[in-house]
Amino acid sequence: MNSFGRMFRISIFGESHGIQIGVVIDGCPPGIALSEDDLKNDFARRRAGGRGTTPRIEPDLPSIVSGVFRGKTTGAPLSIVFENTNIKSDDYDNLWDQPRPGHADYTARQKYGGFNDPRGGGHFSGRITLGIVAAGVVAKKILGSVTVAATLVEAGGSKNIASAVEEAIESKDSIGGLIECVCSNMPVRLGEPFFDSAEALIAHMIFAVPATRGIEFGSGFAAAAMKGSEHNDCITDGDGKTATNHASGINGGITNGNDIVFRVAIKPTSSIGLPQETYNFKEKAVSALLIEGRHDVCIAIRIPVVIECAAAIALADLMLCEGRYQ
Amino acid sequence: MNSFGRMFRISIFGESHGIQIGVVIDGCPPGIALSEDDLKNDFARRRAGGRGTTPRIEPDLPSIVSGVFRGKTTGAPLSIVFENTNIKSDDYDNLWDQPRPGHADYTARQKYGGFNDPRGGGHFSGRITLGIVAAGVVAKKILGSVTVAATLVEAGGSKNIASAVEEAIESKDSIGGLIECVCSNMPVRLGEPFFDSAEALIAHMIFAVPATRGIEFGSGFAAAAMKGSEHNDCITDGDGKTATNHASGINGGITNGNDIVFRVAIKPTSSIGLPQETYNFKEKAVSALLIEGRHDVCIAIRIPVVIECAAAIALADLMLCEGRYQ
Amino acid sequence: MNSFGRMFRISIFGESHGIQIGVVIDGCPPGIALSEDDLKNDFARRRAGGRGTTPRIEPDLPSIVSGVFRGKTTGAPLSIVFENTNIKSDDYDNLWDQPRPGHADYTARQKYGGFNDPRGGGHFSGRITLGIVAAGVVAKKILGSVTVAATLVEAGGSKNIASAVEEAIESKDSIGGLIECVCSNMPVRLGEPFFDSAEALIAHMIFAVPATRGIEFGSGFAAAAMKGSEHNDCITDGDGKTATNHASGINGGITNGNDIVFRVAIKPTSSIGLPQETYNFKEKAVSALLIEGRHDVCIAIRIPVVIECAAAIALADLMLCEGRYQ
């Protein structure tokens, strides 16, 4: 379903070119100061604008339409909505005939019997992640002293992100990226063995972010090639601090107080400026498709804040499940 | 919580040295032939015995104690339990004082206020994954023609698994491993955009398997260094088959009919035969710890079947949510 | 939490005097014709206007802001929102000092630490049931040939509802009512033994409707005084039709194809035109309170449609869980 969380539950809705998109946040504790201004910073980070991002720039003006009274959360469901303003729908008329490679055009048509809204990707649009960001801003407030920070550490395989982007722009292609996220000042005790391990809930939320191809915690895939004597983290004090942090602050699914560090692989933007071969349902044959309009060359540039917010949502849920906030 | 699934829900319970461990499976459709014999093969795969695995070998005899009548599932909750027989508990007396690096000793004590069962890792034991394997065997029957197959493709960074294991045995150390899982004959339509994407649910289940450090789908972390023109999968026919499969059979969270391929990084076994430094709560100082007894040198050898079953559970849930089986 | 349902999940939000109230509906199958017009009839039934109902009459104009494209549901989350127009907030300034008897003023203050929105009852307002009605209209479409019809059968203990209402208006008091709901053309098979019995899910939804004091199915409370030979329903044909229907179409939690019939007791409106004694937190003593403004004399007049929609929501969820619609 389009909701996540046991004690801090978010539900997102909306389509790229629909009337309103938004998020309903259930389980937010009362008394937290919250206004539309609080969303500005993370929204700016997510917004297009820099080199390599789409020229479709939405003002993204959020309205908090329920759950806040006199500037503070009330404990009732919190709803934050966004009107869509920059809607240009006629670009998408041929999607029914020739699904774009890498996009959900084909799967959406199959799943929903052709009733899905195809305009701008409809409900599959990355624009819907606005709701995740809004909920993440609220989640971070619940986290208190815990900080969550995600940054783009590589694009197109290069640490020199700017030049990789320029190169992609020139070649009319797109590139992927690698995001690292660090959660600091973590409390001990969050998460549970097996199904609701801290990793499982964070990974669940991260794979809710479109374009994610992989996640690794701590030593991650390198751990597969390590020895136990290297990988094990020596506990150095009574608070559980460890000398190394290969375990990413989690043992047996439960946080141990050290930082949670994870990396996320983001695929290259699916829409590119080059012609691509793909099946044409009308012609019943593979033919070339050129996607009109301009798009993000490296969507990974805009995703760190979404990853950060997704992680914050999972952590807020874990924290409220542990009964910490109230 | 210790349950997973919306339409196919499993709940596991038990401790390494407790009386009984098991799994309750809710939502299994009626009329599926099932007996204890069906579990034998996957249990044998999970069981210790080969080089590099622990000498604690349990018979692992399952009893189906509810939900089956005259050899077929009834539609009522299915329970499969295992008695523990090979219990040797006195090895674990000093765990309270000096938590083992890489294990959940410290986090369990903090989370449960010292009330957790420490014998053999208690509820954190890998032995509890027997329930996941049992549920996976049932899940695979629900999947029908869909096949799920996981194999160990590397250990200790080497494709020559046998020699890597021998080396680790000699050095009294442990090694990690890399597992690849392929889901074939997939139907189109499973999964949903965002929170219940096919990747999100599979990743959730995979991170429920102890020792998992990372998961990547399709091109995975390599996608971060790819170009869109390389990564996009060209659709080649009206059934959605693609020329490449970088997307791992999933677009927009929904299966497209191509194989789901994912890789899982497994950390080295935490228990090793070498002395390790770690904090001693009694002495209030770091001191050396030598873990007695013999353990798996490469737990990754025994995990492919668990990964396979975990994936099958997620897919069965997705399939029943889609209303396919009934 | 403020959501209900496993396969058809609704989340409501909003406050009586807030900017927007609404509902997000997740799991609605695609391809169902839906427009704002479809909501008119049930909204009119819920709306105030007749004798004994509040003079606050809202236009209740719904906007479907997501999940519908070209007049049909898309399968993506469906959101229906309402703007509040008739807001008169200064009536409620003294609520903090003297909680109104029968209202949630006291409990809301305790639960939310005084941060709840008190204007018009805030999130506790009966106005929030607009979202339940909107979701119910959608649910009824999913139900297909199943019909759900609720009517007020008694008010103030009398079957002559009009005269009971007039009497209450004259005495500046309020009265309760009895609602009967009949679900016809029921399929066999909905519901499960124990926790998700058809009765349990319907009752859960009905007690989500403010002012509900009781629910009984079939012979209901009279069954407590009956003999088995009277109460048992004789099955008369191979489709499971029964001669009597004391069981309300449900055996062992599962629908048997006969009508589900249940009755709901609605308490008298809490706000009355007479002075009432209650505790004054400022004066630290019991004192008389006169609630200003005019209110529904018999809220039960407006509730049948809400009960009907609540039941339809539970049935739609049961039906989708059974995999019937897709």
Added chain:
Amino acid sequence: MNSFGRMFRISIFGESHGIQIGVVIDGCPPGIALSEDDLKNDFARRRAGGRGTTPRIEPDLPSIVSGVFRGKTTGAPLSIVFENTNIKSDDYDNLWDQPRPGHADYTARQKYGGFNDPRGGGHFSGRITLGIVAAGVVAKKILGSVTVAATLVEAGGSKNIASAVEEAIESKDSIGGLIECVCSNMPVRLGEPFFDSAEALIAHMIFAVPATRGIEFGSGFAAAAMKGSEHNDCITDGDGKTATNHASGINGGITNGNDIVFRVAIKPTSSIGLPQETYNFKEKAVSALLIEGRHDVCIAIRIPVVIECAAAIALADLMLCEGRYQ
């Protein structure tokens, strides 16, 4: 599904004549003293034995097979199981042909395609409520000073329960009963507006108990005939105590600290000693059925402890959701 609860989640399994029945309890806080002895009292209350109860008397010996270590709960899933000993299965051979009136024979066959276990009602047996009682005993410990007490207040419409039972025995018939349950020393703040109101969760659990026909809180169905000036409870002090308790200690879905009082209507036992007309699928006609064996004449005698435990489970979940215990 066969589970209930958000923070205190129970899953029951088993069949009347199966190998093992039981309950898995997830979310039980650690450190609670628990042994099989704690279950004795409530099990004795539930057990048959007195006049009007079935001669099938099971020893009902529970085994706590996980989640307890050194006499205290560990925080890991708690499993309590029961072996079935008194199994006499040949009584039930003709159920397939002629479903018993009032039982789930017909609905189970339809829902599960004839694969359900029919012996003794299979999973529909009242015997499965042993798991609810076991979980209720644990729940009551979580409730601390809150007490929950249910008693049979009427049988067959009479307050003289003994004579009503004798009369039913003589006439080979069965009778229903009325149970009242009082929850005292309640904390303020449990429950939420709308879907997770205290009434909704309690009612959900109560309708999970087989034979329940209705539930009413506080003034209940009488409220439908009351005036607001009678029904409203005057708050008399700063702790929220009220002069009357028509609201059953709940306003707006949230507990107000006064007792929760509810009544439950229990239908007459479906199995009676008299011949009953019902459809015979083999003969394709209605014919007389005489149910062999002896059964409870008034199952309501044995149900108060189940109701009490069901309520305790709902309250424990509400309390843990409110973060009170940890």
